[in-house]
Amino acid sequence: MIIGYILWGPDNGSEMFSDLDTLTEAKKCSDCGFRVDYRETNNLFRIKRKVYDFSFTYDSIAISSLKFKEFCNRNNYGNIRFMELERSSGFYQFILQNSTIPFTAREVADLCGSCGQHEIVVGPHVDLGQLETPLEDGFYQSNILYGGRGRLHDRPLTPVIVVAPDTKEKIQKVGFKNMVFEAIVKKNDLTTTPIAH
Ligand SMILES: [Zn+2]
Numbered sequence: 001m002i003i004g005y006i007l008w009g010p011d012n013g014s015e016m017f018s019d020l021d022t023l024t025e026a027k028k029c030s031d032c033g034f035r036v037d038y039r040e041t042n043n044l045f046r047i048k049r050k051v052y053d054f055s056f057t058y059d060s061i062a063i064s065s066l067k068f069k070e071f072c073n074r075n076n077y078g079n080i081r082f083m084e085l086e087r088s089s090g091f092y093q094f095i096l097q098n099s100t101i102p103f104t105a106r107e108v109a110d111l112c113g114s115c116g117q118h119e120i121v122v123g124p125h126v127d128l129g130q131l132e133t134p135l136e137d138g139f140y141q142s143n144i145l146y147g148g149r150g151r152l153h154d155r156p157l158t159p160v161i162v163v164a165p166d167t168k169e170k171i172q173k174v175g176f177k178n179m180v181f182e183a184i185v186k187k188n189d190l191t192t193t194p195i196a197h
Helices: 066-074 165-174
Strands: 002-008 054-056 062-065 080-084 091-096 103-111 118-126 139-148 158-163 180-185
Touching: 002 118, 002 165, 062 066, 066 080, 066 091, 066 165, 091 139, 103 139, 158 165
Parallel strands: none
Antiparallel strands: 002 158, 002 180, 054 062, 062 091, 080 091, 103 118, 118 139, 139 158
16 A cells, blocks of 8 residues: 655755855854754745756755646645745745654764754655555655755755655646655555564
């Protein structure tokens, strides 16, 4: 049984906040030096590749086109904040509110005592134990934030975005391109013994 799909998108060749940009700076932890809030919007942000309706910046920020925003509005997906991007007309920062589902991470390391965030949270995996049926039409997000930081791009930790099976169908029916859906599968075989870790 497919519970839902993790939603991935292409990179749009842009950065919400760039270290090279001296005019705007993201809020950072004074101790570890990493960004503390992925929801922060850079009013000077310009999207470089405008061909995608749903994409990610190099620093892992989800960006929606007007067409995708209108699709979400038409379907009454009310848990999404579309932050207007002043210098990128027709594009919005896509921020989910609430609607979290349980996730685990393959590796969690390097906790910062000041901001309470880990430097490394990688290998997102849905905790299927609490999910018995396919998700209801709509968008969801992981209950933990992911990222491996301190690399080429200064990224904040961000949630993994999940859609319901019905939502995936609707997205594909409209014909939005370049969106990648990774199935979240729950096996129904009750005789299977859980694997001990
Ligand atoms: Zn910190």
